[in-house]
Amino acid sequence: MSDYLIKTVCFEGQIRAYAVCATETVSEAQRRHDTWSASSAALGRTMVGTVLLGATLKGDDKMTVKVEGNGPVGPIIVDGNGKGTTKGYITNTKVSLPPNELGKIDVKGAVGTEGSLTVIKDLGLKDTFSGTVPLISGELGEDFTYYMANSEQVPSAIGLSVLVDTDDSIKAAGGFMIQVMPDATNETITLLEEKIAEMPLVSSLLDDGESPEQILARIMGEDNVKVLEKMPIKFECDCSKERFATAIIALGADEIQSMIDEDHGAEAECHFCGKHYHYSEADLEELKAETLLK
Template sequence: MSDYIVRATAANSQIRAFAVTSRDLVEEARSRHNLSPVATAALGRLLTAGSMMGSMMKSEKDLLTLQIKCSGPIGGLTVTADAKANVKGYVVNPDVMLPPSEKGKLDVGKALDLGVMNVIKDMGLKEPYVGQTHLVSGEIAEDLTYYYATSEQVPSSVALGVLMNKDNTVKRAGGFIIQLMPFADEEVIDKLEKKIGEITSITSLLDQDMTPEMILDYVLGDFGVEILDKVPTKFDCNCSKERVEKAVVSIGKKEIQEMINDGESIEVNCHFCNTHYNFSIEELKDIIKRSK
């Protein structure tokens, strides 16, 4: 198993925790979208969060969308995840380049700047659940911590990290989400806050080759961690030529006929995985015939 999520409880189920290693799926996203280092770090963090949050959903058909609309040069990000922790996503401006932050890190906060985060859960009901929060730092982990506290009233600690190699490939990626249950007692809360405050950064743990199990043991070892299961996670897009054809049909017969009259095949790109689909003149003619 390459990338995977570990789900666990601690302190007699007063704490629930998720940790993930996501290097391969983030590298897949970087490669598919030809992302700059700071865009890789931003999208990688959101994909990492999406994988864990997707795995929290109950039904196999449930879908999660994390959408960031922002004023920074990255332009915005969108990630979707299913209950099997398959994730996909894209950024509006994959080429964004920025100088390092004051700490010498990739400046994700400046790439996003001001904005809002939407958390959309489609659980097969009439309307999807939509939670919205303002970006507090643009660092994504802090923004999700704030989202959980304000929109879901679940005290949480979210840590997300992406480390790059000198050749701009992904060296490490991963993170954790640790949440307090409503019945957690004060002693557990205080002890957990103290422990989380001692962690310098998730990237420092990832850079020590820590697995998700080791990360949870490092953070929650004093609370009696019980690993519940391991879930594989991967970058996976369910697009296909048939699905893209539906998008072409939705343009309308008149517009498709104009494309045919122009005498050139068209290319349609999937936002999420950057796969190119070509439709020849003959295929466009067939689409019009079938849509009559």
């Protein structure tokens, strides 16, 4: 199944719901960063959460999600947008922990329970918008849910799930976001709470071959879901040699001269995708000349 997200309205507009299969997207991040199981699950869940939040944006709008907990994986940074592309990295890629009390990957232990979740939105305006909430769980689904309720004032239920194989590869990854609209009845809300409580993990359902449509039908009932849009999802990095060159120019002529004298060149690596860019002495001389023109 290729990765995609569906946007739906349910119960005749009482509920807005999104579901996503992001297995290949998270797999690409795992391969690029060579993450171990706990790091893979933490990064993957953050990516799925960012994709779900990104689905509420318009096409060119962007967002950055930062998870900064006190656990061993360190900070997690993920970018997303309204077009379904995402990229992300985790500070410590080689974290593997004993299973938690449920026999699952200990994401809470990896992320930590103290810290913050920050969402920064670039909506193409002069200023960005940001909201920060404390981590309340470390499992991340609950933390994204808490962010939506407190920073966006939208009562939501967010489920994030990553299934990691024994060789650290990704078997399945996905999630859902259910948003309660102002006219939702108590009866509808109670029904959804019961259905979500008894649901298997999304990644297990995806691994068994279920689609995002079938996953939402499980929660809502098939007749209550109206699909509005189906959007492809993928890992994509927009780094380039030119973008890194701009950053080098910002260092100033003296710093660039030091690179020429001491290192006879420069090497830049993208945190998000792992690509390397080399700058020869001649490249650096050109960049230094540009700083003198500014």
